[in-house]
Amino acid sequence: MALLEIKNLHAEIEGKEILKGINLTVNAGEVHAIMGPNGSGKSTLCHVLGGREGYEVTQGTITFDGHDLLEMETEERAIAGMLLGFQHPVEIPGVKNIYLLKEALNAKREAQGLDEVDTFTFMKQVRELVASMDMDDAFLHRGVNAGFSGGEKKRNEILQMLLLEPKLALLDETDSGLDIDALKVVSEGINRMRGEERGIILVTHYQRLLNYVEPDFVHVLYKGKIIKSGDKTLAHRLEAEGYQEILEEAS
Amino acid sequence: MTETQELEQLVQREYKYGFTTDIEQEIIPPGLDEDVVRMISAKKNEPEFMLDWRLSAFRHWQTMTEPEWAHVHYPKIDYQALSYYAAPKSQEELDADAPESLDEVDPKLLETYEKLGIPLHERAVLAGVKGANVAVDAVFDSVSVTTTFKDKLAEAGVIFCSFSEAVENHPELIKKYLGTVVPKGDNYFAALNSAVFSDGSFVYVPKGVKCPMELSTYFRINAKNTGQFERTLIIAEEGASVSYLEGCTAPQRDENQLHAAVVELVALDDAEIKYSTVQNWYPGDEEGKGGIYNFVTKRGDARGDRSKITWTQVEAGSAITWKYPSCILRGDDSVGEFYSVAVGNNYQQIDSGTKMIHLGKRTRSTIVSKGISAGRAENAYRGLVHIGKTATDARNFTQCDSLLIGDKCGAHTFPYVEAKNSTAQIEHEATTSKVSDDQMFYLRSRGLSEEDAMNMVVNGFCKDVFNELPMEFAVEAQALLAVSLEGSVG
Ligand SMILES: Nc1ncnc2c1ncn2[C@@H]1O[C@H](COP(=O)(O)OP(=O)(O)OP(=O)(O)O)[C@@H](O)[C@H]1O
Ligand SMILES: [Mg+2]
Numbered sequence: 001m002a003l004l005e006i007k008n009l010h011a012e013i014e015g016k017e018i019l020k021g022i023n024l025t026v027n028a029g030e031v032h033a034i035m036g037p038n039g040s041g042k043s044t045l046c047h048v049l050g051g052r053e054g055y056e057v058t059q060g061t062i063t064f065d066g067h068d069l070l071e072m073e074t075e076e077r078a079i080a081g082m083l084l085g086f087q088h089p090v091e092i093p094g095v096k097n098i099y100l101l102k103e104a105l106n107a108k109r110e111a112q113g114l115d116e117v118d119t120f121t122f123m124k125q126v127r128e129l130v131a132s133m134d135m136d137d138a139f140l141h142r143g144v145n146a147g148f149s150g151g152e153k154k155r156n157e158i159l160q161m162l163l164l165e166p167k168l169a170l171l172d173e174t175d176s177g178l179d180i181d182a183l184k185v186v187s188e189g190i191n192r193m194r195g196e197e198r199g200i201i202l203v204t205h206y207q208r209l210l211n212y213v214e215p216d217f218v219h220v221l222y223k224g225k226i227i228k229s230g231d232k233t234l235a236h237r238l239e240a241e242g243y244q245e246i247l248e249e250a251s
Numbered sequence: 252m253t254e255t256q257e258l259e260q261l262v263q264r265e266y267k268y269g270f271t272t273d274i275e276q277e278i279i280p281p282g283l284d285e286d287v288v289r290m291i292s293a294k295k296n297e298p299e300f301m302l303d304w305r306l307s308a309f310r311h312w313q314t315m316t317e318p319e320w321a322h323v324h325y326p327k328i329d330y331q332a333l334s335y336y337a338a339p340k341s342q343e344e345l346d347a348d349a350p351e352s353l354d355e356v357d358p359k360l361l362e363t364y365e366k367l368g369i370p371l372h373e374r375a376v377l378a379g380v381k382g383a384n385v386a387v388d389a390v391f392d393s394v395s396v397t398t399t400f401k402d403k404l405a406e407a408g409v410i411f412c413s414f415s416e417a418v419e420n421h422p423e424l425i426k427k428y429l430g431t432v433v434p435k436g437d438n439y440f441a442a443l444n445s446a447v448f449s450d451g452s453f454v455y456v457p458k459g460v461k462c463p464m465e466l467s468t469y470f471r472i473n474a475k476n477t478g479q480f481e482r483t484l485i486i487a488e489e490g491a492s493v494s495y496l497e498g499c500t501a502p503q504r505d506e507n508q509l510h511a512a513v514v515e516l517v518a519l520d521d522a523e524i525k526y527s528t529v530q531n532w533y534p535g536d537e538e539g540k541g542g543i544y545n546f547v548t549k550r551g552d553a554r555g556d557r558s559k560i561t562w563t564q565v566e567a568g569s570a571i572t573w574k575y576p577s578c579i580l581r582g583d584d585s586v587g588e589f590y591s592v593a594v595g596n597n598y599q600q601i602d603s604g605t606k607m608i609h610l611g612k613r614t615r616s617t618i619v620s621k622g623i624s625a626g627r628a629e630n631a632y633r634g635l636v637h638i639g640k641t642a643t644d645a646r647n648f649t650q651c652d653s654l655l656i657g658d659k660c661g662a663h664t665f666p667y668v669e670a671k672n673s674t675a676q677i678e679h680e681a682t683t684s685k686v687s688d689d690q691m692f693y694l695r696s697r698g699l700s701e702e703d704a705m706n707m708v709v710n711g712f713c714k715d716v717f718n719e720l721p722m723e724f725a726v727e728a729q730a731l732l733a734v735s736l737e738g739s740v741g
Pocket of ligand 2: 043
């Protein structure tokens with residue numbers, strides 16, 4: 001059974017159709033890259049998968065790990081093992097990063113019938129993850145994303161992913177705004193998540209992320225549809241030729 | 252349903268403390284004249300000077316008109332329709348003194364406080380259940396039910412008792428300090444309070460003593476159609492320090508009820524008073540019916556050099572709140588602080604803030620105000636920073652933040668500054684923000700329920716103020732906020 005199966009997905013926002021019949025299957029163990037010009041609907045797809053209010057799914061189905069995803073609230077999707085890494089992580093002043101991490105982990109544990117994580121184990125785990133992301137412990141005690149630089153926000157998203165160990169990670173342009181070293185750190189984090197039981201979707205504009213995290217599949221999203229899919233060589237082609245030729249080919 | 256509508260639904264609160272205690276009460280008939288004032292004074296066995304003081308306040312009040320400048324709206328209050336004294340019968344029979352031991356307290360009252368989660372059993376408290384190291388004065392309608400840990404406090408020289416007891420046992424202190432911070436004719440509601448106040452708490456911390464426990468008073472309005480007029484006086488002598496907290500609740504009733512309290516604080520040289528409030532009077536229902544009118548005058552006099560007064564308040568209840576805890580910074584190098592969280596939901600109206608009156612040299616004040624509005628609530632911050640001619644090198648910092656939940660509520664700020672000394676340094680920062688859909692989606696996508704997500708954002712917004720509350724009450728305040736913003740999802 002596929003981990004994620006999207007069939008003929010149509011979605012609109014404020015009466016405007018953005019997704020126009022998306023089909024996508026992600027199996028456990030696979031890494032998919034979604035590329036496509038600005039405004040083609042990549043973030044919209046992520047938000048619809050995350051269950052954000054305001055988007056109306058007019059047609060199609062989505063199953064995730066055996067669940068009918070469209071019947072689930074955002075937090076239920078998270079608890080079922082989906083993690084959305086945001087293109088623009090929002091600031092939540094006054095809420096300590098460490099507090100959110102703990103609450104998020106406990107929400108998941110509670111759903112699994114586990115006790116709250118004990119503080120000692122938790123701190124030890126978090127400190128290790130923070131170090132692995134080349135972040136300073138001080139980040140844990142700052143407000144969530146508050147005053148973080150663009151790159152710091154993205155590292156923080158990966159940190160959350162590493163802690164929550166989702167079945168499916170949907171990373172929307174996690175590589176944008178990263179310096180060269182940070183790109184490496186983030187990529188290493190993503191590679192650590194890679195595994196038999198997990199699926200990863202990377203939304204990206206650039207080949208450089210895919211040099212570190214080699215995708216099994218690459219899809220081109222254009223005007224709300226996946227117009228071409230292929231293996232990692234498709235990304236190389238895009239990098240070399242740009243979108244024009246592929247768009248013409250597809251139409 | 253849009254996220255905004257859902258948020259609004261989410262904040263529909265349920266009031267947990269709306270129950271009524273069915274207890275036989277002595278309530279004097281409605282109406283207010285000199286005889287009523289005399290009657291209250293007589294019930295309390297007050298000395299002549301107190302009666303005179305009340306009467307002169309009453310005569311002054313009669314010449315005054317109700318203020319209308321606040322950003323609140325309510326039908327005219329008929330002061331003749333209210334009753335000015337209500338006491339549980341069982342309490343009334345034990346003379347004017349509060350009962351000596353809990354065995355004398357009506358079990359129904361004990362049960363009431365138990366339901367409210369207020370620890371009145373010293374043994375239980377000492378056993379470390381809830382409220383360890385907190386002494387409590389419990390005021391039920393017009394009278395004090397009991398005060399815990401009096402003996403332990405007395406050993407340290409601290410007097411903590413009901414106001415009535417203080418008038419009886421320490422008249423010299425009352426004579427010396429009563430009305431010296433809030434004069435009896437200060438404003439309409441303060442004058443009314445001065446004439447008819449029934450009970451409240453009295454704290455005296457002698458020279459050099461650090462009060463060994465947190466002190467707290469728990470106010471409960473129970474009777475119908477009565478006003479509650481309590482009066483609190485706290486004195487910290489040279490080098491003394493004390494931390495005091497008040498909590499308040501009332502039953503759910505359709506009629507509005509008036510609560511007009513006066514609090515006076517006096518801090519002498521090097522003394523420190525920390526006064527915290529968790530106010531949770533019944534706010535009225537979703538349609539704006541019922542609820543407490545909370546018209547309160549609170550003022551601290553930092554009379555001595557290097558003295559410090561801190562007001563911390565979490566205002567969650569009441570239909571209307573009209574309240575400006577203030578500091579008169581009279582002593583040189585004295586410090587005044589005001590930390591406030593005010594939450595308004597449904598049809599609640601809040602006009603609150605502070606006044607910092609700088610008179611001494613190098614006086615410093617800090618104001619941090621966090622206003623949260625949901626439903627159709629109107630939340631106004633009104634603050635005055637006055638730097639007098641004599642206050643050289645005075646400094647003030649004001650931070651005033653508003654958080655809106657939904658789009659039918661309002662937030663307003665009225666900061667006034669009067670600087671009569673050019674050496675003053677005054678800083679003011681203000682922000683208005685919304686609990687955004689982005690924030691809610693972000694937190695929910697991490698597995699938090701809608702309620703938890705909202706509480707997290709709101710608590711984050713209030714953090715600077717919660718940090719100022721005594722540890723134990725900070726937890727209570729967070730829980731209160733969660734309840735205030737709690738409701739039916741989806
Ligand atoms: N609230 C909205 N109302 C109307 N149109 C919207 C709304 N939100 C997004 N859109 C439109 O939907 C389209 C897809 O946007 P989306 O953010 O999904 O693109 P994207 O592929 O992620 O682009 P980028 O590469 O720039 O991140 C855009 O044309 C955008 O303007
Ligand atoms: Mg995007």
